Amino acid sequence: MDSAHDPANQDAARWYSRLRAPDCTSADRADFEQWLARDARNAAAYAAAERVAAALGKLAMTDSRLRAM
16 A cells, blocks of 8 residues: 555544644544554654645745645
8 A cells, every 4th residue: 555545644634734724623632632642653644744744835935836836
């Protein structure tokens, strides 16, 4: 299975987005903490999602097409 289709990676991407949403609640954050603690792979997947987001942010600073997205 490639990493994009790994359920932990998909969940991590959803959590990354949810935690940054303006309507994210304390219940969402508690659910995230439970998900994170459930399996060490979840923490690794979330860390990878953070790295990807950071890399995309850096690219967006240098590429006007990405910045427009």
